[in-house]
Amino acid sequence: MRVLRKKKRKIAITGAFGFIGSRLIPLLDSDDRYSKIVGIDIKSPPFTTKKLTYYNIDLTSPSVEGELSKILSKEKVDTVLHLAFLSNPISNIEWVHELESVGTYKLLNACSIVGIKRFLMWSTTMVYGAYPNNPNYLTEQHKKRGCPGFAFVQDKLEAEKSLLEFAARNPDFKYTILRTSTIVGPTADNIFTSIFLRGYVPVVMGYDPLMQFIHEVDVIDVFKLALDKDIEGEYNIAADGVLPISEIMRIGNIVPIPIPYFILKNTVSFLWNGQLIRFPSDFLNYIRYVWNVDNEKLRNQMGFIPKYDSLEAIKNFLGTRRLRKIGFAN
Amino acid sequence: MEENLKTKDEGFINEIIGTIGGLGGEIRDTSKRLLKSGPKEIISGLLKATRDIITLDYFSRREQSGEIEIEQVKIDEFGFDTKFFDMMRGFYEFLYYKYFKTSIRGLNNVPMKGNYIFVSNHGGAFPLDGIMLKITLLNEHPAKRDIRFLIEDYIYHLPFAGVFMNRVGGVRACRENAERLLKKGIDIAVFPEGVQGISKLYRDRYKIQRFGRGGVIRLAIKNKTPVIPVAIVGAEETYPVLFKIKRFANIFGLPYIPVTYTFPALGPLGLLPMPSRWMIQFGEPMRFDKLKPEDAENSALVSSYNESLRNTIQVMINELLSLR
Numbered sequence: 001m002r003v004l005r006k007k008k009r010k011i012a013i014t015g016a017f018g019f020i021g022s023r024l025i026p027l028l029d030s031d032d033r034y035s036k037i038v039g040i041d042i043k044s045p046p047f048t049t050k051k052l053t054y055y056n057i058d059l060t061s062p063s064v065e066g067e068l069s070k071i072l073s074k075e076k077v078d079t080v081l082h083l084a085f086l087s088n089p090i091s092n093i094e095w096v097h098e099l100e101s102v103g104t105y106k107l108l109n110a111c112s113i114v115g116i117k118r119f120l121m122w123s124t125t126m127v128y129g130a131y132p133n134n135p136n137y138l139t140e141q142h143k144k145r146g147c148p149g150f151a152f153v154q155d156k157l158e159a160e161k162s163l164l165e166f167a168a169r170n171p172d173f174k175y176t177i178l179r180t181s182t183i184v185g186p187t188a189d190n191i192f193t194s195i196f197l198r199g200y201v202p203v204v205m206g207y208d209p210l211m212q213f214i215h216e217v218d219v220i221d222v223f224k225l226a227l228d229k230d231i232e233g234e235y236n237i238a239a240d241g242v243l244p245i246s247e248i249m250r251i252g253n254i255v256p257i258p259i260p261y262f263i264l265k266n267t268v269s270f271l272w273n274g275q276l277i278r279f280p281s282d283f284l285n286y287i288r289y290v291w292n293v294d295n296e297k298l299r300n301q302m303g304f305i306p307k308y309d310s311l312e313a314i315k316n317f318l319g320t321r322r323l324r325k326i327g328f329a330n
Numbered sequence: 331m332e333e334n335l336k337t338k339d340e341g342f343i344n345e346i347i348g349t350i351g352g353l354g355g356e357i358r359d360t361s362k363r364l365l366k367s368g369p370k371e372i373i374s375g376l377l378k379a380t381r382d383i384i385t386l387d388y389f390s391r392r393e394q395s396g397e398i399e400i401e402q403v404k405i406d407e408f409g410f411d412t413k414f415f416d417m418m419r420g421f422y423e424f425l426y427y428k429y430f431k432t433s434i435r436g437l438n439n440v441p442m443k444g445n446y447i448f449v450s451n452h453g454g455a456f457p458l459d460g461i462m463l464k465i466t467l468l469n470e471h472p473a474k475r476d477i478r479f480l481i482e483d484y485i486y487h488l489p490f491a492g493v494f495m496n497r498v499g500g501v502r503a504c505r506e507n508a509e510r511l512l513k514k515g516i517d518i519a520v521f522p523e524g525v526q527g528i529s530k531l532y533r534d535r536y537k538i539q540r541f542g543r544g545g546v547i548r549l550a551i552k553n554k555t556p557v558i559p560v561a562i563v564g565a566e567e568t569y570p571v572l573f574k575i576k577r578f579a580n581i582f583g584l585p586y587i588p589v590t591y592t593f594p595a596l597g598p599l600g601l602l603p604m605p606s607r608w609m610i611q612f613g614e615p616m617r618f619d620k621l622k623p624e625d626a627e628n629s630a631l632v633s634s635y636n637e638s639l640r641n642t643i644q645v646m647i648n649e650l651l652s653l654r
Contacts (some may be wrong), residue, residue, distance in 0.1 A: 131484050133486075
């Protein structure tokens with residue numbers, strides 16, 4: 001372990017110019033402990049730094065295993081940070097399945113060819129699934145029940161499963177899964193922020209679950225900390241405190257349109273079948289039932305204390321939204 | 331190994347089976363108490379709370395929210411809303427003191443300090459016993475204990491009901507939630523009869539049904555928290571279940587549809603409880619200090635404790651019924 005620390009680390013990041021990657025790379029670039037950053041993405045880099053090498057590789061292409069292993073061995077990478085996951089669901093679920101579920105499997109195969117022993121992966125707390133019989137705070141030990149019918153969640157769950165299976169076959173392979181709850185902040189963009197950006201939001205009548213958030217600044221810090229300290233295992237990343245959806249609506253001056261569940265469900269599945277909307281009706285469970293996580297392991301074992309609590313984080317997000325509306329920010 | 335364990339425990343288990351002492355005590359009639367809030371306040375609180383739960387306070391509290399400073403709703407991590415509970419409190423106190431004319435027995439068995447699990451029988455198609463137990467300990471106990479009661483998870487399938495129960499202090503019944511509450515030093519009330527308790531027919535009233543798999547005892551042993559047995563008489567008559575309809579219940583996500591004298595015949599009006607006379611008795615705490623946390627895995631020990639807890643509550647119920 002000590003040897004590894006003294007040696008400068010070479011890190012490969014998939015989905016390097018996505019939400020987390022593009023914010024994490026400048027931090028890694030200014031840190032002396034990292035000597036090389038290999039950025040793997042289909043997007044061309046929006047910026048250049050001196051440690052960054054960019055490779056345009058599509059995880060969905062059939063020959064990706066060979067290409068990846070060639071690059072990983074050429075650059076002498078010792079750590080892989082897997083961030084190639086979507087934060088917004090899209091209608092093209094076959095492509096997402098290829099990217100997230102199959103892509104992770106192929107990336108792991110490439111790692112095993114090269115002999116990479118350190119792997120970090122981004123996931124979401126949505127993999128636990130929203131069910132009426134969830135405890136109010138889910139811990140890492142809980143079963144990940146996912147959300148059958150919602151490919152966005154199921155693909156991430158399958159990616160996690162293939163990582164766990166791979167780790168079980170390779171005992172000296174060290175992995176980390178960082179599951180973030182809903183990320184909010186001035187620049188965050190995901191399924192929930194796009195809902196809260198509207199002025200009018202349809203909600204399920206008679207349900208008001210408690211929601212949990214994490215500020216984007218905290219998310220980047222957690223990823224940096226997990227890399228720096230070589231944290232292992234599964235971690236739920238969420239801020240302290242919870243607040244009901246109605247409270248978010250009130251703070252953000254969003255007008256909710258309460259619709260009975262069976263009407264909303266049928267409408268959403270009709271729109272989804274017509275590809276007019278990006279999520280299926282199974283998503284509605286996430287605004288009906290609780291799926292909050294316990295952040296005790298994050299606080300005690302990783303030693304990370306979120307700077308924003310859920311309320312502050314959502315206020316920060318909604319405040320920027322207001323500024324954007326009146327034209328002070330873009 | 332298995333046999334060894336059995337012989338060691340046998341004498342111990344024989345000791346536990348039977349009832350725990352602590353019956354009797356002075357009956358305290360609370361029906362003469364003056365209500366803190368007048369009829370006007372009670373009705374306005376009730377209406378406000380109803381509007382809040384139907385519109386989910388989107389609109390009602392909106393008017394008060396300023397452009398810059400927004401009044402913070404105090405909702406705790408399990409969804410308990412102090413402001414909402416205060417709105418409902420006048421109505422519940424009216425029910426407790428004037429409508430149900432509740433009398434309390436053995437309240438001095440509840441100590442001033444420490445953390446406790448209250449275990450009680452469960453009754454009535456739309457159970458009020460959790461809230462009434464909360465009012466008892468909040469208003470009548472000198473330490474003003476604020477408890478949370480654990481509720482079955484089917485209620486979260488239903489619109490409005492789940493939110494409502496959360497706001498007045500209900501928490502979904504599961505081990506994780508109970509442990510989290512106890513760790514924070516909050517007392518909990520548990521109804522191990524669950525749906526079986528509230529779905530029993532009127533002719534079976536006050537016969538304790540199944541009592542779970544001893545989850546309460548296991549929780550108590552693990553956390554070294556004493557259990558206080560509670561007998562509640564009166565809840566069964568508030569909504570006497572004549573028969574149950576199972577046919578359409580699945581559509582609403584319910585285990586069954588209860589049919590009482592007034593529900594569903596009178597619609598929402600049928601949700602008003604019958605005026606029954608309530609009695610609440612607290613037994614002596616069962617302590618588990620001498621047991622080790624590993625004993626929670628000893629199912630023979632756990633089920634014998636569970637059985638004795640059930641006996642105790644049944645004996646207390648019978649005694650209260652004879653006094654009524």
